[in-house]
Amino acid sequence: MKLFFRGVFFIGLFLIFAARACYAQPVSSVDLVSNAAKFDNTRISYEGEAIGDIMYRGNFAWVNLRDGANAIGVWLEGSAAKTIQRTGSYQSKGDWVEVVGIFHRACPLHGGDLDIHAETIRIVRSGRAYAEKFNIRKRNFALVLLVILGVAWILKQLKIR
Amino acid sequence: MRVCLDDYPRWIHYLPTFFSKNMILKPSIEDVKTIGYYLGKVIVGLGCVMLLPLILGVACNELNPALDFLISAQISLIIGLLLIKLCDTDKDLSWMQGMIVVSLSWLVAMVLGAIPMYLSGHWNSFLDACFDSMSGFATTGLTLVQDLDHMALSHNFWRHLIMFVGGQGIVIVILSLLVKGTSGAFKMYIGEARDEKILPNVVNTSRFIWLVSIVYFVLWTTVLGFVGIAEGMSKGSAFFHGACIFMAAFDTGGFAPQSQNILYYHSAAIEIVTIVIMILGAINFRLHYHIWMGNRREITKNIETVAFFFSVALLFVLVAIGLNQMQVYPHTSTLFRKGFYQFISGHTGTGYGTLYAPQFISDWSQLALVGLIIAMALGGAVCSTTGAIKMLRVGVVMKALFQDIKRVILPDKSIVIQKFHHIRDVFLEDHQARTALIITLAYLALYGIGSLVGMLFGYPFLNSLFESTSAAANVGLSCGITSVAMPAALKITYIFQMWAGRLEFISVFTLIGFFVAAIRGK
Numbered sequence: 214m215k216l217f218f219r220g221v222f223f224i225g226l227f228l229i230f231a232a233r234a235c236y237a238q239p240v241s242s243v244d245l246v247s248n249a250a251k252f253d254n255t256r257i258s259y260e261g262e263a264i265g266d267i268m269y270r271g272n273f274a275w276v277n278l279r280d281g282a283n284a285i286g287v288w289l290e291g292s293a294a295k296t297i298q299r300t301g302s303y304q305s306k307g308d309w310v311e312v313v314g315i316f317h318r319a320c321p322l323h324g325g326d327l328d329i330h331a332e333t334i335r336i337v338r339s340g341r342a343y344a345e346k347f348n349i350r351k352r353n354f355a356l357v358l359l360v361i362l363g364v365a366w367i368l369k370q371l372k373i374r
Numbered sequence: 375m376r377v378c379l380d381d382y383p384r385w386i387h388y389l390p391t392f393f394s395k396n397m398i399l400k401p402s403i404e405d406v407k408t409i410g411y412y413l414g415k416v417i418v419g420l421g422c423v424m425l426l427p428l429i430l431g432v433a434c435n436e437l438n439p440a441l442d443f444l445i446s447a448q449i450s451l452i453i454g455l456l457l458i459k460l461c462d463t464d465k466d467l468s469w470m471q472g473m474i475v476v477s478l479s480w481l482v483a484m485v486l487g488a489i490p491m492y493l494s495g496h497w498n499s500f501l502d503a504c505f506d507s508m509s510g511f512a513t514t515g516l517t518l519v520q521d522l523d524h525m526a527l528s529h530n531f532w533r534h535l536i537m538f539v540g541g542q543g544i545v546i547v548i549l550s551l552l553v554k555g556t557s558g559a560f561k562m563y564i565g566e567a568r569d570e571k572i573l574p575n576v577v578n579t580s581r582f583i584w585l586v587s588i589v590y591f592v593l594w595t596t597v598l599g600f601v602g603i604a605e606g607m608s609k610g611s612a613f614f615h616g617a618c619i620f621m622a623a624f625d626t627g628g629f630a631p632q633s634q635n636i637l638y639y640h641s642a643a644i645e646i647v648t649i650v651i652m653i654l655g656a657i658n659f660r661l662h663y664h665i666w667m668g669n670r671r672e673i674t675k676n677i678e679t680v681a682f683f684f685s686v687a688l689l690f691v692l693v694a695i696g697l698n699q700m701q702v703y704p705h706t707s708t709l710f711r712k713g714f715y716q717f718i719s720g721h722t723g724t725g726y727g728t729l730y731a732p733q734f735i736s737d738w739s740q741l742a743l744v745g746l747i748i749a750m751a752l753g754g755a756v757c758s759t760t761g762a763i764k765m766l767r768v769g770v771v772m773k774a775l776f777q778d779i780k781r782v783i784l785p786d787k788s789i790v791i792q793k794f795h796h797i798r799d800v801f802l803e804d805h806q807a808r809t810a811l812i813i814t815l816a817y818l819a820l821y822g823i824g825s826l827v828g829m830l831f832g833y834p835f836l837n838s839l840f841e842s843t844s845a846a847a848n849v850g851l852s853c854g855i856t857s858v859a860m861p862a863a864l865k866i867t868y869i870f871q872m873w874a875g876r877l878e879f880i881s882v883f884t885l886i887g888f889f890v891a892a893i894r895g896k
Contacts, residue, residue: 268606325708358448
């Protein structure tokens with residue numbers, strides 16, 4: 214019985230330490246940039262919208278994730294990057310992605326960049342295409358200006374003649 | 375009045391004489407008409423430039439952005455045509471009128487250039503859009519844009535195009551195409567802080583500047599496009615980014631298509647290519663001409679390139695020691711890559727960065743920051759696309775200092791002659807040293823004024839000095855002060871600094887004098 218409790222105690226202790234070691238603190242980009250020293254080389258969780266290009270480099274890829282304030286570069290395996298279907302641009306809202314990985318204030322592998330080396334990624338929300346609504350007010354204003362421009366042009370031509 | 379610019383800008387000596395004579399005279403209606411006529415031409419030209427992003431918008435099916443440019447172009451054309459009509463004249467520009475046309479044109483370009491920006495919805499206020507517009511035209515690179523990563527291609531293109539146009543000189547770009555006489559164009563050429571003619575005719579000079587820029591545009595956009603593809607970007611994106619980055623790097627601007635600036639690419643290759651382009655942009659166009667003509671020895675002999683080399687070498691040592699003190703970068707190679715990129719970007723007045731703004735304060739020691747601030751304050755070559763004091767003035771002031779030291783050391787009867795090489799050997803004269811020193815002091819005062827205003831709003835000294843120098847020297851690196859949240863008065867201060875710094879004061883002072891004369895003159 215005594216041996217059983219000891220076993221339970223040590224297993225519990227192991228689980229607590231293992232959980233602490235694996236725990237990834239969710240952090241915003243503002244925190245990461247302004248307190249980079251504090252988070253340097255720690256496991257963090259960061260989420261944001263995938264923006265721009267997914268840049269494949271060999272078996273890995275760069276994805277930039279923007280959480281609203283800043284975009285941060287995430288270095289991840291190419292196969293993981295392929296799970297991102299849509300990236301943010303004028304025409305679309307990108308997938309909202311959560312990454313868990315090691316944060317580097319000045320990454321020794323990537324020329325001192327502030328980045329995250331992702332271990333796991335998860336698509337939190339899928340992106341979508343934006344449907345651009347044609348702005349009627351702007352169109353009407355442009356038409357009014359076109360008439361005024363025509364009059365101004367005629368006035369200038371009359372003067373020349 | 376005949377003005378000779380062969381060796382050094384003597385024109386500055388003629389201007390005060392003219393200016394002091396006319397200072398007390400109320401500007402005549404003819405003055406106003408001539409200024410209005412040429413201003414109208416500049417505005418018409420600017421309206422035509424807006425057609426480029428309009429075409430891109432239509433081609434990329436960005437209909438609302440295309441409407442933004444259509445509206446802005448029409449407003450510009452209406453104002454321009456009405457000014458030409460109301461102020462119709464066949465008179466050529468006087469010096470004062472030329473200077474005023476230049477300084478007013480830059481303000482008008484800022485306002486008109488801000489219209490499509492504001493209509494895009496990516497700027498919180500029209501003042502913010504004006505800030506970015508002036509930052510673009512003056513090739514500074516400080517920005518208040520919101521959600522840049524979702525911006526339409528045509529709007530993004532406009533941000534970079536205004537740097538390209540502003541870098542060459544808005545007025546001279548437009549007027550070299552629209553003005554028949556070269557005398558008026560020459561006065562505006564000088565007013566836009568171009569101290570030297572490359573070819574005998576100023577119109578041909580500006581056309582040569584355009585030739586160089588367009589040849590480099592094709593070459594370096596291609597290079598950047600292929601590098602982008604090699605680094606994993608899609609083809610369309612790589613060439614679009616390549617074109618934008620070239621325009622902002624060669625014109626030492628600093629805008630980039632994405633919010634992370636050059637850090638977005640995570641690419642040493644793109645950093646190397648942009649370093650080369652930034653240095654090309656910081657070189658005197660007259661030197662480009664001589665290199666193109668096969669006179670490559672000029673690179674090693676020219677006072678500007680020599681001064682630039684020594685300045686880079688000495689100041690980067692300061693920056694590197696400062697960075698080493700902080701122990702942020704794990705290897706020498708990373709320290710060099712991060713440190714040198716921001717440094718050369720600052721020294722050439724570009725403002726491209728691979729750091730987040732707050733990292734300058736958190737990761738860089740005060741020594742490193744001071745080294746970078748001095749580099750930003752000095753800038754590149756005259757008759758290039760950079761702002762700041764510039765290397766020729768630094769070289770001339772140093773030569774004058776050596777000359778004075780020699781005068782003290784040598785016997786009284788000895789004649790001390792100081793020479794420097796700038797395209798040809800030039801004997802240093804007192805008026806050259808005085809001119810260089812006046813402009814240097816004016817820049818130092820401008821840096822100081824911006825710093826004081828920053829401190830008035832509660833920012834620390836070094837941060838204020840960094841941001842002020844960056845704005846006045848048309849650099850664009852930021853340590854975090856520039857944001858939508860900064861006070862409107864500080865935004866206006868930085869706009870003034872960017873404008874005055876880009877035009878190198880004389881045309882700005884002339885405009886102020888013009889308004890004073892209009893109020894107090896008889």
